[in-house]
Amino acid sequence: MRDVLSAEWLKFRSVRSSRLTVLLALGGVLLGAGLAQMAAGMYDSASPAQQARASVAELEEVVLMLPLLALGVLGVLAMTSEYATGLIRSSFTMVPRRWPVLTAKAAVVGLIGLVTGPAVVFGTHVVCRWIIGDRFGGLYQTPFTDKLPLLAAFALTVPAFALLGLGLGTILRSTAGAIALLVGLVYVIPMIVSKFPAPWDEWLGSVMIIALPRQISGDFTTPGIYGTSLPPWAAAGLLAAYALLPVLAGLWLLRRRDV
Amino acid sequence: MVRCAEATPCRTLCNVIELKHLTKRYGATLAVDDLSFSVRPGLVTGFLGPNGAGKSTTMRLILGLCAPTSGEALVNGRRYASLRRPVHEVGALLDANAVHGSRSAYDHLLCLARTNGIGPRRVTEALERVGLTGVARRPVGGFSLGMKQRLGIAAALLGDPGVLIFDEPVNGLDPDGVRWIRDLMRTLAAQGRTILLSSHLMSEMALTADHIVIVGKGRLIAEATVAELTARYPTLEDAYLTLTASSVEYGAGRS
Numbered sequence: 001m002r003d004v005l006s007a008e009w010l011k012f013r014s015v016r017s018s019r020l021t022v023l024l025a026l027g028g029v030l031l032g033a034g035l036a037q038m039a040a041g042m043y044d045s046a047s048p049a050q051q052a053r054a055s056v057a058e059l060e061e062v063v064l065m066l067p068l069l070a071l072g073v074l075g076v077l078a079m080t081s082e083y084a085t086g087l088i089r090s091s092f093t094m095v096p097r098r099w100p101v102l103t104a105k106a107a108v109v110g111l112i113g114l115v116t117g118p119a120v121v122f123g124t125h126v127v128c129r130w131i132i133g134d135r136f137g138g139l140y141q142t143p144f145t146d147k148l149p150l151l152a153a154f155a156l157t158v159p160a161f162a163l164l165g166l167g168l169g170t171i172l173r174s175t176a177g178a179i180a181l182l183v184g185l186v187y188v189i190p191m192i193v194s195k196f197p198a199p200w201d202e203w204l205g206s207v208m209i210i211a212l213p214r215q216i217s218g219d220f221t222t223p224g225i226y227g228t229s230l231p232p233w234a235a236a237g238l239l240a241a242y243a244l245l246p247v248l249a250g251l252w253l254l255r256r257r258d259v
Numbered sequence: 260m261v262r263c264a265e266a267t268p269c270r271t272l273c274n275v276i277e278l279k280h281l282t283k284r285y286g287a288t289l290a291v292d293d294l295s296f297s298v299r300p301g302l303v304t305g306f307l308g309p310n311g312a313g314k315s316t317t318m319r320l321i322l323g324l325c326a327p328t329s330g331e332a333l334v335n336g337r338r339y340a341s342l343r344r345p346v347h348e349v350g351a352l353l354d355a356n357a358v359h360g361s362r363s364a365y366d367h368l369l370c371l372a373r374t375n376g377i378g379p380r381r382v383t384e385a386l387e388r389v390g391l392t393g394v395a396r397r398p399v400g401g402f403s404l405g406m407k408q409r410l411g412i413a414a415a416l417l418g419d420p421g422v423l424i425f426d427e428p429v430n431g432l433d434p435d436g437v438r439w440i441r442d443l444m445r446t447l448a449a450q451g452r453t454i455l456l457s458s459h460l461m462s463e464m465a466l467t468a469d470h471i472v473i474v475g476k477g478r479l480i481a482e483a484t485v486a487e488l489t490a491r492y493p494t495l496e497d498a499y500l501t502l503t504a505s506s507v508e509y510g511a512g513r514s
Contacts, residue, residue, distance in 0.1 A: 007373035010369060010373060014366035014367075014370065082359075085356070085357055085358060085359055085360075087358060089322075089354065090357060090371060090414065091374070093324065094375055095374050256326075258319070258326060
């Protein structure tokens with residue numbers, strides 16, 4: 001297993017697109033800085049009455065889309081690029097038991113997500129604190145420890161999403177299919193679900209992957225646009241299920257399918 | 260001819276591929292149909308057949324990439340899938356294009372090598388052996404098919420295995436490369452290794468192989484030495500065309 005792990009680590013490192021994807025995810029901090037700058041500018045040019053009513057979305061959540069999709073795609077490609085090139089045959093010829101290949105990929109992709117996610121979320125938070133200062137009624141001046149659960153939950157969504165991508169890539173074996181499904185899970189399905197009649201919008205909205213961080217932390221400072229009906233433990237369990245179930249299904253399929 | 264005695268203790272050591280009633284069905288089509296033959300050490304065994312005859316599927320079945328519908332394929336008396344570090348027993352080149360274009364030749368080989376606990380020194384040696392040292396750090400995407408074939412052969416040789424399987428390794432090689440492959444195959448066989456080699460180039464096969472297995476529509480058509488075939492027919496090509504005449508699936512009519 002250690003051998004396969006070091007091989008998969010090298011596979012990740014030795015392709016330029018991996019670095020670009022991680023850079024793109026880290027670009028979330030720049031995006032956050034830009035948005036914070038814009039929000040601060042608008043706040044400063046508003047009248048005191050407007051300022052009193054002004055609020056800003058938690059920019060860590062806005063920016064989160066970038067590392068989510070970047071790492072999700074990284075997870076997908078870790079598997080589907082091997083199917084697309086045919087390299088998967090070499091990989092499985094070298095490791096006939098097959099499961100170590102996916103397990104090692106999960107470890108690599110999960111680790112990259114575990115580093116990138118917090119880097120983007122906490123990086124954005126620090127930058128926003130600095131740029132926004134005491135504007136918007138001190139939204140960015142709450143003690144860091146109060147914000148920690150929400151930020152940590154945002155950050156953990158990134159490795160979970162990377163693993164989800166890997167799992168979907170393994171199940172579907174198609175880059176286009178898996179990425180379409182990922183984007184659907186982040187953008188399209190939550191949008192459709194939010195238009196459902198009550199109480200379905202609330203129930204289904206609560207199980208959307210991007211609705212989970214707020215429910216995990218119980219921090220609803222900015223009103224969530226999705227559902228809020230899950231207790232923290234259930235939301236955390238669901239996030240783990242999103243991350244792990246597709247990978248487990250992939251492990252099961254991997255052993256049975258011809259390549 | 261080196262022969263492997265049945266059921267002797269040497270069995271796991273001697274390099275042999277055995278197919279026993281190997282059958283693979285995809286829906287209604289039988290890709291491989293009750294195929295039985297063995298590939299013995301010390302010889303280059305040419306694996307011939309028209310397009311769609313089941314050669315590549317057979318190779319994938321031997322390597323455990325596909326599961327047989329019935330029958331079995333054994334390498335050194337064991338199913339390939341049961342090997343822990345197969346690269347020391349079996350090396351294979353199935354598709355030279357199966358590489359990630361932006362990875363360097365060196366990294367590509369090292370990725371494969373590491374899975375079986377092989378270090379960078381052996382990778383450098385393998386690259387040297389196939390003549391790719393000068394381009395080792397270049398992305399594989401820019402390689403010609405011939406260079407990719409050499410890279411694939413380097414991958415097959417990584418673990419210094421006793422059994423080698425090559426699916427059309429001569430495709431895309433220049434005359435130098437064709438000559439090089441022929442000599443390499445002869446050398447590897449002379450070292451007592453088992454070589455299963457598929458190709459559509461009959462004249463090349465006549466020069467390289469000792470033993471010939473011909474399949475058509477998934478079934479075994481003929482198994483003979485090159486000498487036997489060329490004694491009965493004017494050339495190996497004539498032998499091949501006559502024997503496979505009834506099992507060509509895709510082709511213009513022959514006169």
